[in-house]
Amino acid sequence: MSLIVQKFGGTSVADAERLFNVAQIVTETAVEGNSVVVVVSAQGDTTDTLLAKAAEINPNGSKREMDVLLSTGEQASMALLALAIERTGFSVITLTGWQAGFKTDTAYGNARIEEIDCKRVQSELDRGNIVIIAGFQGINKYDDITTLGRGGSDTTAVAYAAALKADLCQIYTDVDGIYTTDPRLVANARKLSEISFDEMLELASLGAQVLHNRSVELAKKYNVNMEVLSSLHRVPGTKVKEASDVEKLLVKGIARDNDIARISIVGVPDEPGVAFRIFSLLAQKRINVDIILQSIGRDGSKDISFTIAHGNLGTTLDLLHTNAGMFNAKNITFDENISKVSIVGAGMATNPGVAAKMFEALYEAGINIQMISTSEIKISVLIQRSEAERAVSVIHDYFNLGTGGEKTV
Amino acid sequence: MSLIVQKFGGTSVADAERLFNVAQIVTETAVEGNSVVVVVSAQGDTTDTLLAKAAEINPNGSKREMDVLLSTGEQASMALLALAIERTGFSVITLTGWQAGFKTDTAYGNARIEEIDCKRVQSELDRGNIVIIAGFQGINKYDDITTLGRGGSDTTAVAYAAALKADLCQIYTDVDGIYTTDPRLVANARKLSEISFDEMLELASLGAQVLHNRSVELAKKYNVNMEVLSSLHRVPGTKVKEASDVEKLLVKGIARDNDIARISIVGVPDEPGVAFRIFSLLAQKRINVDIILQSIGRDGSKDISFTIAHGNLGTTLDLLHTNAGMFNAKNITFDENISKVSIVGAGMATNPGVAAKMFEALYEAGINIQMISTSEIKISVLIQRSEAERAVSVIHDYFNLGTGGEKTV
Numbered sequence: 006m007s008l009i010v011q012k013f014g015g016t017s018v019a020d021a022e023r024l025f026n027v028a029q030i031v032t033e034t035a036v037e038g039n040s041v042v043v044v045v046s047a048q049g050d051t052t053d054t055l056l057a058k059a060a061e062i063n064p065n066g067s068k069r070e071m072d073v074l075l076s077t078g079e080q081a082s083m084a085l086l087a088l089a090i091e092r093t094g095f096s097v098i099t100l101t102g103w104q105a106g107f108k109t110d111t112a113y114g115n116a117r118i119e120e121i122d123c124k125r126v127q128s129e130l131d132r133g134n135i136v137i138i139a140g141f142q143g144i145n146k147y148d149d150i151t152t153l154g155r156g157g158s159d160t161t162a163v164a165y166a167a168a169l170k171a172d173l174c175q176i177y178t179d180v181d182g183i184y185t186t187d188p189r190l191v192a193n194a195r196k197l198s199e200i201s202f203d204e205m206l207e208l209a210s211l212g213a214q215v216l217h218n219r220s221v222e223l224a225k226k227y228n229v230n231m232e233v234l235s236s237l238h239r240v241p242g243t244k245v246k247e248a249s250d251v252e253k254l255l256v257k258g259i260a261r262d263n264d265i266a267r268i269s270i271v272g273v274p275d276e277p278g279v280a281f282r283i284f285s286l287l288a289q290k291r292i293n294v295d296i297i298l299q300s301i302g303r304d305g306s307k308d309i310s311f312t313i314a315h316g317n318l319g320t321t322l323d324l325l326h327t328n329a330g331m332f333n334a335k336n337i338t339f340d341e342n343i344s345k346v347s348i349v350g351a352g353m354a355t356n357p358g359v360a361a362k363m364f365e366a367l368y369e370a371g372i373n374i375q376m377i378s379t380s381e382i383k384i385s386v387l388i389q390r391s392e393a394e395r396a397v398s399v400i401h402d403y404f405n406l407g408t409g410g411e412k413t414v
Numbered sequence: 415m416s417l418i419v420q421k422f423g424g425t426s427v428a429d430a431e432r433l434f435n436v437a438q439i440v441t442e443t444a445v446e447g448n449s450v451v452v453v454v455s456a457q458g459d460t461t462d463t464l465l466a467k468a469a470e471i472n473p474n475g476s477k478r479e480m481d482v483l484l485s486t487g488e489q490a491s492m493a494l495l496a497l498a499i500e501r502t503g504f505s506v507i508t509l510t511g512w513q514a515g516f517k518t519d520t521a522y523g524n525a526r527i528e529e530i531d532c533k534r535v536q537s538e539l540d541r542g543n544i545v546i547i548a549g550f551q552g553i554n555k556y557d558d559i560t561t562l563g564r565g566g567s568d569t570t571a572v573a574y575a576a577a578l579k580a581d582l583c584q585i586y587t588d589v590d591g592i593y594t595t596d597p598r599l600v601a602n603a604r605k606l607s608e609i610s611f612d613e614m615l616e617l618a619s620l621g622a623q624v625l626h627n628r629s630v631e632l633a634k635k636y637n638v639n640m641e642v643l644s645s646l647h648r649v650p651g652t653k654v655k656e657a658s659d660v661e662k663l664l665v666k667g668i669a670r671d672n673d674i675a676r677i678s679i680v681g682v683p684d685e686p687g688v689a690f691r692i693f694s695l696l697a698q699k700r701i702n703v704d705i706i707l708q709s710i711g712r713d714g715s716k717d718i719s720f721t722i723a724h725g726n727l728g729t730t731l732d733l734l735h736t737n738a739g740m741f742n743a744k745n746i747t748f749d750e751n752i753s754k755v756s757i758v759g760a761g762m763a764t765n766p767g768v769a770a771k772m773f774e775a776l777y778e779a780g781i782n783i784q785m786i787s788t789s790e791i792k793i794s795v796l797i798q799r800s801e802a803e804r805a806v807s808v809i810h811d812y813f814n815l816g817t818g819g820e821k822t823v
Contacts (some may be wrong), residue, residue: 022471055490059497061430066497073508074493075484082466084483088468088475099482103512104557125557148513148534 007172009034010131012044012140012162017236018082019049021089027236030177031135035095040130043137044162045086047078051068061289068113072142072152076102079139087137097135100125102142102150107161109143116138116143116151118160118223121168130169130331132347138165141155143290156217167227174224174231175242176216181235182243183208183215185406186259191398193407197211197257198241201248204257207349207383221245253352255359256404261397263390265295266318267376270325271309272335275302280309282331290324292317296345296378296385304334310376315341343375344393347385348400354381366403372396416581417539418443420572421453423551425588425644427491428458430498436645437498437689438545439586447541451578452546453571454495455819456487477522480563481551485511486557488548488567496546506544509534511559516570518552518560525552525560527569527632530577533692539578565626572629576636582643583633583640584651586626589769590644590651592617592624594815595668600807602816606666607650610657613666616758616792630654662761664768665813670806671754672799674704675727676785678719679734681744684711691740699733701726703788705754705794715744717784721796724750752784753802756794763790774814 011034013027027043034041046052055074061067083099090097106122129136133306139399140158141153153160166174181196183205188194202210202225209218215233224231224245234242280299288296292313300308313321318341325337353359361376363384367374372395376387388396401407420443422436436452436795443450444493454460461477464483492508501673515531521798538545538625549567552560560571568585575583591606597603611634618627621666633640633654643651652731682688689708701722709717722730727750734746762768769786772793774781781804785796 021467024471058430058494062433062494063497063501066500070493070496070500071507073496073510075488077490077493080489081483081486084486085467085471087479088472089483091475091479101482101559157647182609270777345417 006038006040008040008042008169010042010044010166010169010171010174011161011177012158012175013086013236014047014158014179015046015049015051017177017409018045023236024086024089027086028093031090032093032095035135041135042126042130042165042171043086044156044158044165045079045137046076046140048082048085051082069149072113072150075152076142077141079141083137090137092364095135095229096133099132099137099139100129101139102161103144103148105165106136107138107143107164109145109153111145111147111149111151113149115154116145116163117234117288118143121164123165123168126165126169130217135400153219156220156397159217159220160223163223163227163231166229167223173229174221174229175354176231176233176249177236178215178233179235179237180215180233181240182233183239183245183256183258185257186397186401187261190261191392191401191407194401195407195409197243197349199244199246201351202245203248203382204251204349204351205245205387207347207380208258208260216245235329237317242347248348248351251351254350255356256348256406258349259384259397259400259406260347260349261393262347263393264315265312265343265387266315266332266339267310267312267343267387268318268321268325268337268339269308270334270337271308271331272306273332275305275307275311278338279332285307286324286328286331287321290320292321292324295388296376298376300380301328302382310345312343312345312376340375342390343387344390345385346393346396346400347383347386348404349383351382353384360384362403363400366400367396370395372399415447415449417449417451417579418579419451419453419571419575419580419583420586421567421584422455422495422586422645423567423588424455424460425456426586427454427495427712431759432645433495436495436586437502439645440499441502441504444544450544451535451574451580452495452544452666453549453567453574453739454488454492454546455549455567456484457491457494460487460491462592471674478558479508481522481559483527484561485548485551485559485731488550492546499544499546501603504544505542506546507538508546508548509538510548512557514547514574516547516552516573518554520556520558520559520560520564522558524563524711525554527552527573530573532574532577535574535578543638546804549678562628565629568626568629571633572632572636572638573639575634577636581639583638585629585642586645587624587641587642588644588646589624589642590647591642592654592667594666595806595810596670599670600804600810600816603810604818606652606815608653608655608660609659609666610760611654612657612791613660613758613760614654616756616789617669618666623655657760662758663759664761664765665757665759665815668809668815669756669758670802672802673724674752674754674796674812675724675748675750676716676752676796677719677727677734677746677748678717679741679743680717681715682718684714684716688716688741692718692734695737695740696730699729699778701733705785705796707785707787711719721752721754721785734814749784752796753799754794754796754801755805755809756792758792760791762793769793771812772809775809776805779804779808783806
């Protein structure tokens with residue numbers, strides 16, 4: 006008998022019909038002889054509705070009370086799912102974050118896991134119950150409700166899978182797996198049957214938006230077998246597992262990220278400490294910097310360029326102008342009409358020439374590269390946003406991703 | 415410095431505007447130097463919406479999961495009220511039933527209080543916080559969420575007022591107090607400035623529907639000073655207190671109850687045990703019987719008549735017919751077109767002639783009385799439903815309730 010954790014997102018539990026569909030998936034899994042732990046998100050756009058209600062009353066409300074408010078969404082949806090499962094005759098019980106022993110730190114709105122106390126969950130499983138846990142929420146040392154931030158239900162699911170040593174953690178969502186690239190952009194995008202944690206992490210942080218990054222990090226840390234699949238189309242999804250269990254392709258997938266802006270600080274003195282001063286300034290304001298490029302010093306000065314999330318552009322420019330004296334720049338420029346296009350594949354670490362091939366594809370398509378950044382298993386380029394979709398498409402074709410990709414040599 | 419518990423019902427917190435209004439009442443009370451504990455119901459028709467959602471999925475769902483679902487209503491509304499109060503600059507904190515130490519038995523959907531552990535509430539008050547508690551909900555010995563049943567938020571408020579030894583428990587609602595009778599029926603119905611617990615209990619159970627009976631019983635038991643008042647019209651309400659502190663009027667108020675049906679069991683043997691067999695049968699099915707009348711035996715047989723809530727009529731008739739052999743009746747009749755009209759007043763216990771005066775009023779109006787039932791401070795009559803409104807009106811006039819009523823002699 007296996008233990009399977011199944012997580013269902015907001016669209017999968019949006020209404021009565023969807024809930025019955027989920028009840029069917031869950032009970033079929035139980036009929037096959039498995040113990041089942043279910044993690045649910047809030048129904049449909051419940052969270053957005055609650056956020057709007059709160060914003061109408063107080064856009065600057067305390068995070069503690071926002072968590073009290075938002076956590077009701079998952080509590081309601083798990084109860085409704087339980088009612089749907091009860092109709093099938095299966096024994097089922099729901100547990101909120103605090104009932105399920107999901108202990109976090111005190112960072113309301115973006116809490117981190119401190120401990121998963123599985124006693125109650127395990128005893129309910131031992132009684133033969135299907136156990137439904139409210140995703141996204143926990144309890145801190147003050148006995149206060151916390152939430153994990155957006156996408157937190159994925160993290161909840163993986164955390165219980167790790168703590169209960171589950172055989173599989175299935176993330177049911179509204180897409181049926183991880184694709185070589187966004188199928189809405191590239192017609193012959195292909196669903197991957199498997200992907201490594203590291204590749205998934207690069208793709209997720211690069212804008213693929215299927216799995217929440219924290220959940221993949223956690224799954225990697227505790228080696229939890231994950232599967233991403235659709236609750237509506239009952240076809241095999243994409244398995245996410247350790248790199249050693251995954252076939253190494255030169256390029257696994259291509260991601261595009263439009264939520265990005267570039268800032269360049271031009272003509273700062275070519276002396277130690279300049280980069281430190283700039284980026285510690287940003288860190289203090291909790292502004293995440295993605296790609297950083299520094300030009301080689303010339304005539305005693307150099308340029309520093311970096312990218313940030315587009316929403317942070319205004320704050321960042323204000324901050325830099327206000328503190329311009331600290332780094333003595335000649336000029337500060339920015340570009341918000343850019344996209345980041347990235348290729349990811351565990352095979353590229355040991356296969357030279359992947360980067361060159363990507364650049365060749367872009368060159369032949371006449372697309373200019375503004376910045377380049379690379380890691381072990383990823384190559385990112387910044388290009389004009391108007392050319393991003395075409396860039397994804399030509400790279401996808403160049404590496405033959407639609408027909409299976411290229412094996413490593 | 416006084417400690418005041420304020421309870422706000424669903425209409426008082428229905429939307430942002432109403433929540434700001436409540437925030438104003440609460441903070442004004444705090445400005446006056448009082449410690450404030452606030453108990454809230456779910457917003458507007460939230461509970462009905464949740465019930466409808468659940469019924470669509472499973473009309474026979476477990477009460478445990480219904481409680482998980484319904485308790486989200488109060489949790490959401492208390493968080494929204496906290497956000498509104500935060501805007502005023504006051505320190506405020508919300509507590510769910512389990513956080514506030516509201517411990518109940520395991521009767522999901524209709525739980526009874528076992529213990530109020532005020533540690534957390536008291537420590538938040540000591541820190542200078544306005545404390546908002548979710549009404550209607552508690553936690554049982556399994557760490558499961560329970561609810562108190564309809565009107566439970568009143569009970570929550572009184573329970574904390576008793577446990578914290580509060581100076582006053584204000585029940586804010588959509589009416590501005592307790593009236594001599596329903597102002598929609600009788601134009602010159604008058605708001606009472608005060609009423610005793612016992613009078614309130616008789617009026618509440620007789621259909622006055624302003625305060626939940628359990629809350630008044632609890633207030634009487636722990637001698638909690640209550641006040642019923644409107645959250646919208648800021649005028650003095652009605653104080654509910656110990657009988658010894660309340661002016662004794664012959665008749666305090668008049669109630670009408672249309673949710674009633676009469677059943678008569680005609681011609682049962684005039685021998686011991688017949689009534690016992692009939693009413694223990696009903697008790698087993700948890701059917702509450704209100705008025706019971708038994709005729710004097712004649713020719714070896716007698717008639718037994720009683721009233722029940724209208725919704726129980728079908729079940730009760732089925733039950734009686736199925737078990738007719740147990741009491742050997744000649745016939746079973748019923749009447750569902752009746753109303754109960756009752757007058758309540760602590761003074762009537764020591765003042766003879768009140769009943770006669772009520773009957774006189776009805777006689778002069780040509781209204782026939784079908785059944786009569788009396789208690790220490792109440793006289794009820796059953797009459798045709800079509801005459802009930804007129805009956806209330808003539809009795810109201812006969813006792814001069816519109817102009818202050820008659821003092822006891």
